[in-house]
Amino acid sequence: xxxxxxxxxxxxxxxxxxxxxxxxxxxxxxxxxxxxxxxxxxxxxxxxxxxxxxxxxxxxxxxxxxxxxxxxxxxxxxxxxxxxxxxxxxxxxxxxxxxxxxxxxxxxxxxxxxxxxxxxxxxxxxxxxxxxxxxxxxxxxxxxxxxxxxxxxxxxxxxxxxxxxxxxxxxx
Amino acid sequence: xxxxxxxxxxxxxxxxxxxxxxxxxxxxxxxxxxxxxxxxxxxxxxxxxxxxxxxxxxxxxxxxxxxxxxxxxxxxxxxxxxxxxxxxxxxxxxxxxxxxxxxxxxxxxxxxxxxxxxxxxxxxxxxxxxxxxxxxxxxxxxxxxxxxxxxxxxxxxxxxxxxxxx
Numbered sequence: 001x002x003x004x005x006x007x008x009x010x011x012x013x014x015x016x017x018x019x020x021x022x023x024x025x026x027x028x029x030x031x032x033x034x035x036x037x038x039x040x041x042x043x044x045x046x047x048x049x050x051x052x053x054x055x056x057x058x059x060x061x062x063x064x065x066x067x068x069x070x071x072x073x074x075x076x077x078x079x080x081x082x083x084x085x086x087x088x089x090x091x092x093x094x095x096x097x098x099x100x101x102x103x104x105x106x107x108x109x110x111x112x113x114x115x116x117x118x119x120x121x122x123x124x125x126x127x128x129x130x131x132x133x134x135x136x137x138x139x140x141x142x143x144x145x146x147x148x149x150x151x152x153x154x155x156x157x158x159x160x161x162x163x164x165x166x167x168x169x170x171x172x
Numbered sequence: 173x174x175x176x177x178x179x180x181x182x183x184x185x186x187x188x189x190x191x192x193x194x195x196x197x198x199x200x201x202x203x204x205x206x207x208x209x210x211x212x213x214x215x216x217x218x219x220x221x222x223x224x225x226x227x228x229x230x231x232x233x234x235x236x237x238x239x240x241x242x243x244x245x246x247x248x249x250x251x252x253x254x255x256x257x258x259x260x261x262x263x264x265x266x267x268x269x270x271x272x273x274x275x276x277x278x279x280x281x282x283x284x285x286x287x288x289x290x291x292x293x294x295x296x297x298x299x300x301x302x303x304x305x306x307x308x309x310x311x312x313x314x315x316x317x318x319x320x321x322x323x324x325x326x327x328x329x330x331x332x333x334x335x336x337x338x
Contacts, residue, residue: 003249003250008250011243011245011250014242014243015242016240017233017239017240017241017242018204018210018240018241018242020211020226020229020230020233020241021226022209022211022212022222022226023208023209024210024211025206025208025210026208036208040206040207043206043243044206046243050246050249051245051246051249051250052243052244052245052246053244053245053246053328053329054201054202054203054243054244054329055202055203055204055206055242055243055244056200056201056202056203056204056241057196057197057200057201057204057229057238057241058201058238058239058240058241058242058244059197059201059237059238059239059334060236060237060238060239063235063236063237064197064237064334069282071284071291081324082324085324085326086326088326089326089327089328094327095327095329096327096329097325097326097327098247098255098322098323098324098325098326098327099322099323099324099326100255100320100321100322100323101320101321101323103318103319103320106287106318107288107318107320110323112255112320142286144284144285144286144288144291145284145285146282146283146284146291147283147284147285148282148283149281149282150269150272150273150281150282150283151272151273151278151279151280151281151292152239152279152280152281153239153279153280
């Protein structure tokens with residue numbers, strides 16, 4: 001799944017979003033000195049090889065009425081983590097689901113799922129459903145509701161490309 | 173008087189999302205057309221014209237409903253990233269938040285109800301750069317960073333069904 005040098009440049013050029021003009025991929029390609037067909041082919045490959053999870057409209061939950069986000073954290077026994085992780089991902093109200101490292105003494109939780117809902121009551125209902133349907137009543141958990149959003153944007157990959165990749169070089 | 177009521181009406185009109193907007197927001201979160209004229213393709217599927225698609229998406233972007241049309245990169249496939257948290261005293265929250273927000277390697281930062289109250293995502297070019305960023309943050313804030321590395325991503329991210337009718 002190695003990325004081509006040009007892939008970094010294409011993803012970098014897309015960071016601010018696909019231009020809202022009739023031929024947006026051509027705009028990106030021209031910026032990078034590439035062919036439009038090449039840009040399209042690379043995006044297609046990156047989707048097929050799993051580097052990209054999806055390509056499309058990225059909505060802002062809060063502005064669309066999903067004003068409450070609860071980060072629900074669980075201390076799942078290691079032998080159940082795959083089962084529970086896969087099970088949680090099937091619920092449409094779960095928007096992220098990761099296994100993360102524990103950090104003792106004060107962070108025993110190893111499974112994180114993000115739940116977006118209209119309000120707190122709905123988040124709590126969803127969590128109850130997860131507990132009930134996955135037999136998790138005895139599992140230690142916590143819900144961290146967000147109270148302020150300071151910053152939300154897509155990741156920037158400007159500095160992520162290998163040091164030898166530069167725009168000039170790719171354009172040659 | 174008439175002027176202020178006009179402003180109110182204009183504002184509420186801006187917030188209105190009609191059926192076509194709902195389709196634009198819900199149906200194209202993945203599988204966005206990869207072809208020369210993607211907005212034309214979207215337009216054909218919705219039975220409107222290309223300029224209208226571009227106009228509506230611009231408006232939804234201006235109103236904040238749409239962040240962008242873009243790619244969601246699988247965590248870990250480019251650079252190194254992590255979720256991180258700080259325990260910040262109430263009276264230092266503004267100060268620490270402005271420092272964290274100003275960092276170019278931070279893309280999300282939320283205040284949450286917990287002893288660990290400031291939660292952010294760090295995105296850097298490499299594991300070494302990530303370690304350096306954590307160290308910088310600790311030096312700048314005088315706080316210990318709780319670093320919670322991702323071990324496994326279970327979620328496929330097929331987009332988010334907005335469930336307009338519920």
